[in-house]
Amino acid sequence: xxxxxxxxxxxxxxxxxxxxxxxxxxxxxxxxxxxxxxxxxxxxxxxxxxxxxxxxxxxxxxxxxxxxxxxxxxxxxxxxxxxxxxxxxxxxxxxxxxxxxxxxxxxxxxxxxxxxxxxxxxxxxxxxxxxxxxxxxxxxxxxxxxxxxxxxxxxxxxxxxxxxxxxxxxxxxxxxxxxxxxxxxxxxxxxxxxxxxxxxxxxxxxxxxxxxxxxxxxxxxxxxxxxxxxxxxxxxxxxxxxxxxxxxxxxxxxxxxxxxxxxxxxxxxxxxxxxxxxxxxxxxxxxxxxxxxx
Amino acid sequence: xxxxxxxxxxxxxxxxxxxxxxxxxxxxxxxxxxxxxxxxxxxxxxxxxxxxxxxxxxxxxxxxxxxxxxxxxxxxxxxxxxxxxxxxxxxxxxxxxxxxxxxxxxxxxxxxxxxxxxxxxxxxxxxxxxxxxxxxxxxxxxxxxxxxxxxxxxxxxxxxxxxxxxxxxxxxxxxxxxxxxxxxxxxxxxxxxxxxxxxxxxxxxxxxxxxxxxxxxxxxxxxxxxxxxxxxxxxxxxxxxxxxxxxxxxxxxxxxxxxxxxxxxxxxxxxxxxxxxxxxxxxxxxxxxxxxxxxxxxxxxxxxxxxxxxxxxxxxxxxxxxxxxxxxxxxxxxxxxxxxxxxxxxxxxxxxxxxxxxxxxxxxx
Numbered sequence: 019x020x021x022x023x024x025x026x027x028x029x030x031x032x033x034x035x036x037x038x039x040x041x042x043x044x045x046x047x048x049x050x051x052x053x054x055x056x057x058x059x060x061x062x063x064x065x066x067x068x069x070x071x072x073x074x075x076x077x078x079x080x081x082x083x084x085x086x087x088x089x090x091x092x093x094x095x096x097x098x099x100x101x102x103x104x105x106x107x108x109x110x111x112x113x114x115x116x117x118x119x120x121x122x123x124x125x126x127x128x129x130x131x132x133x134x135x136x137x138x139x140x141x142x143x144x145x146x147x148x149x150x151x152x153x154x155x156x157x158x159x160x161x162x163x164x165x166x167x168x169x170x171x172x173x174x175x176x177x178x179x180x181x182x183x184x185x186x187x188x189x190x191x192x193x194x195x196x197x198x199x200x201x202x203x204x205x206x207x208x209x210x211x212x213x214x215x216x217x218x219x220x221x222x223x224x225x226x227x228x229x230x231x232x233x234x235x236x237x238x239x240x241x242x243x244x245x246x247x248x249x250x251x252x253x254x255x256x257x258x259x260x261x262x263x264x265x266x267x268x269x270x271x272x273x274x275x276x277x278x279x280x281x282x283x284x285x286x287x288x289x290x291x292x293x294x295x296x297x298x299x300x301x302x303x304x305x306x307x308x309x310x311x312x
Numbered sequence: 313x314x315x316x317x318x319x320x321x322x323x324x325x326x327x328x329x330x331x332x333x334x335x336x337x338x339x340x341x342x343x344x345x346x347x348x349x350x351x352x353x354x355x356x357x358x359x360x361x362x363x364x365x366x367x368x369x370x371x372x373x374x375x376x377x378x379x380x381x382x383x384x385x386x387x388x389x390x391x392x393x394x395x396x397x398x399x400x401x402x403x404x405x406x407x408x409x410x411x412x413x414x415x416x417x418x419x420x421x422x423x424x425x426x427x428x429x430x431x432x433x434x435x436x437x438x439x440x441x442x443x444x445x446x447x448x449x450x451x452x453x454x455x456x457x458x459x460x461x462x463x464x465x466x467x468x469x470x471x472x473x474x475x476x477x478x479x480x481x482x483x484x485x486x487x488x489x490x491x492x493x494x495x496x497x498x499x500x501x502x503x504x505x506x507x508x509x510x511x512x513x514x515x516x517x518x519x520x521x522x523x524x525x526x527x528x529x530x531x532x533x534x535x536x537x538x539x540x541x542x543x544x545x546x547x548x549x550x551x552x553x554x555x556x557x558x559x560x561x562x563x564x565x566x567x568x569x570x571x572x573x574x575x576x577x578x579x580x581x582x583x584x585x586x587x588x589x590x591x592x593x594x595x596x597x598x599x600x601x602x603x604x605x606x607x608x609x610x611x612x613x614x615x616x617x618x619x620x621x622x623x624x625x626x627x628x629x630x631x632x633x634x635x636x637x638x639x640x641x642x643x644x645x646x647x648x649x650x651x652x653x654x655x656x657x658x659x660x661x662x663x664x665x666x667x668x669x670x671x672x673x674x675x676x677x
Contacts, residue, residue, distance in 0.1 A: 074574060092577040104571040108593045117589060121579045171579070 020047035021207055022071065022175060026080035029066055040066045042233040044080070046226070048175075048207060055210045055218035056236075057266065058228030059274065064211045065101070067228065068179045071209065072098045084175075094122045097173030101180045103160045105152040105167075112148045115139060115167045122171040138170040139163075141200060158189035162196070169200065176201075176208045183213060191250060194220060198247070215266050219259060220248055225266060229273045237273065240266055323665055328352045363416050370415035377410035406639050414643040419650075422643030430466035437461050465624055471651065474618065474625035477542060478610050478659075481549030485606050489554040490599060493561025494587065497595070503562060514555040518613035522548040522620055541623035548617045553610035560602025564595030597671040604663035611656045626652055 028042040040063040048054050058064050069075040070082055073092035082089045084096070092098075105114050115135045123131060139148055142162040152160055161181055168176065181197075182190045198221055201208055212218055218225045219242055227237040244258055253259045314337055318330050328351035331344035378401050386394035400408040414422070440461045448458040465473070496502050525548045533540055568591050576590045618627025630648050633641040 072578060074577060091580075092574075093580055094578065096578075098574075098578050100571060100574065102571060104575050106572060106575070106590065106593070108596075118579055121581060121585070 021050045021085060022046075022048040022209075023083040023086075024070070024080065025083070027070060027077040027082060028079045029063075029070060029075065030078050039233045041070075041235070043235050046236060048209060050207055051205050053201060053208045053210070053221060053223045055212055055222035055225045056228055057212055057215055057218050057225055057270070058234070059230045059270070060213055062228050062230045063234040064213075064228055065179055068098075068177050068209065068211050071175075072096050072177050094118075094171045095173055096175045096177055097168035097171055099161075099164050099168050099176070099178040099181045101183065103152070103157075103164045105160055105163055107152050110149050110151055111139060111144055111155070111163050111166075114152070114163055115170050118167045118171050135170060138166040141169065142166045142196065156189075158185050158193055161185065161193060165193075165197065165200070169204070174207065176206050178208065178210045180211055180213065182217065190217075197221070202246070215263060215270070218242075218266075219244070219262055220250065220253065225262075227266060227270055227273070237269060323668065324661065328355075367416050370413045370418075373412040374410050374415070377412045381408070381410060409639055411637070411639075411642065414640075414646060418640070418643045419646045422640045423647045425640065426467040426644060426647060430468045433463065433466040433469075436463060467629065467648075470624060470626050470629045471655070473542075473623075474614060474627070475655070477546045477549060477618065477623065477625055478607075478614050480542075480546035481553060481610050481614070482603075482607055484547060484550030485554035485557060485610065486603060488550070489557035489602070489606070490561050493558045493599070493602075494565050494592070496558075497562035497565025498587070498591070500566075503566065510555065510558065514559070516552075518548065518552045518616050519620060521551045522617050525551065526621070541621050545614070545617045545621040545623040545625070548621070549610045549614050552613045552617075553606045556605035556609060557599070557602035560605070561595065561599045564598030564602075565591055567598075568594040597667070600663070600667040600670045604660065604667055607659050607663050608656060611652075611659055615652060 024044050024046040027044040029040050031038045031040060044067065046054075056064060056067065066075065070077055071089070073089045073096070076089075106117070109117065112135060115138060116131070119126075119131055119135050123134065126134065136145070136148075139145055142165050144159060144162055144166065147155060147159060152163065155163070161184075164181070178197075182193055185193065194217060201221075208222075210218070210221060215225070222242055225240045225242060227240075228234050229237055240262060242262060244253070244256060244262075314333060318333055321327055321329050321333075328348075331348035331351065334344040335341055335348065381401070382394050382397050385397040397408060401410070440463075444459045451458055496506055522544065525544050529540060529544050529547070533543065572590050572594050573586075576586045581589065614625070615627040615630065617623075618625040619631045620627075622628060626648055630645055633644045633648070
């Protein structure tokens, strides 16, 4: 049995005519220390899925189990890295991390806390910006603060919701390497949500596609057996990488195409006849009257 | 040094002086001169234009009333009386001056007179203090209240009283509105419950609040030694002005970014920490916007309330001058008008600076 298990999970939003079945019949098992990437189209319910795991949402059907016990709400044991960083803009980098550390390690002395905070800020190479406010940082730096904040509370599972999708390609590459380095060092269980197949192959042990919504579900998993550490430039030459990338993309395009067929409804348009100026027909008498427009 | 002074200027709302600093520094003189003319000289020009128009208007009104008086004397008392009246008006005799909108020069004279009056009164006050110093020491030794100066307050004293009333009212408004606003903002059902009451009380006129407060205070405070008029007017000011803060606070608290709340949830902050570490800091900008509106509303309703509550201050000064009907009363009222306007402007600037201090850059968080 895995560390985290989702059994027949489904989630619906709204009711009546606005009912939107986002996820249905999701089954997932994640082992301790595994790096799993969930890849899917935008709007397919990826964020909903990760919110079910972090406890911000609850499933309508099925259950989400952590160490065999159902999840009752959010908690610091599942560290969450949000897509939009979610830093508190009125706090400095240090205080943003401190807020989390204060909450989770209440028993530590002031000195120990300080050392702990500085260690994680250093880990993401932000020591020079320790007293800056989020508004003074670039997007990549902000996401690094978010990473430091999440790692500092020492979660057993790290959840990442498209953490790098808002960044430019260069920053993205560096942060990918940094996250991998930290993961290698801390050996945490990671669930990464992404819309970038290459990112998934570079980082994860397993890639699981999420079919397009509504009623999104997990597709067949793709194991990434490429040896670590993986280098982006070498990866491009790797035949295994090419095969995997093709397979996943093919699968995603296939399910994307079927989605299109499913939603290919016929729209019956009302029959409209143009009204000619100067000829207005009145109800029962059907008398033709000239209307002067000018 | 230069950047620092520019920053300070901007912070206290004197940003229009910035080009002047650049000019002194010798930076792009032409461009900065244009900027300075636009920012500082144009407002001055408009003020001079205003004073000129005012002067012309006041002159026209003065002449019109003078003619009326002469005409009246002629029809009622004959030609000789009309000539006498004309001579009297021309001589500047106080008894026959037309009583109308005063000209800027007269207002300035009234201002000087008020200032002189203040100096006289403060001199009298200090004399009185010296005189009773020995007696007061004795009385204090015997456990009695000291004798205080009970003469007429000067214009500056009135301003002081008004500021005190507004400060008390503002503090009251803040102490009531911010906590209630937070509580209402946190709970959807409370917000729905109180919404109607707030919407109904918000537009109620200051006068009605005053009467309401009067009814209550009159019953609650029976001790004649307590200054009731100050209490009544400050409470009324507070009640009139608190609605902006209340509405803004509850709106700020209820519209805290969901991302911040998610952070709180993931960290499992308890409710107190959630309020003090996430909700309050996130809604501070809106709360301070509300407080700024509250200050300006408080200062605006103060005059009307003081006028009715008979509590000392600028409002009663205006009212007394109006009832007084002396030769320079109208001019004094206009002096009071400008003082009220300028103090209101300064208060607003102070609140703006505080607000800027509290605002974080939310857009790029």
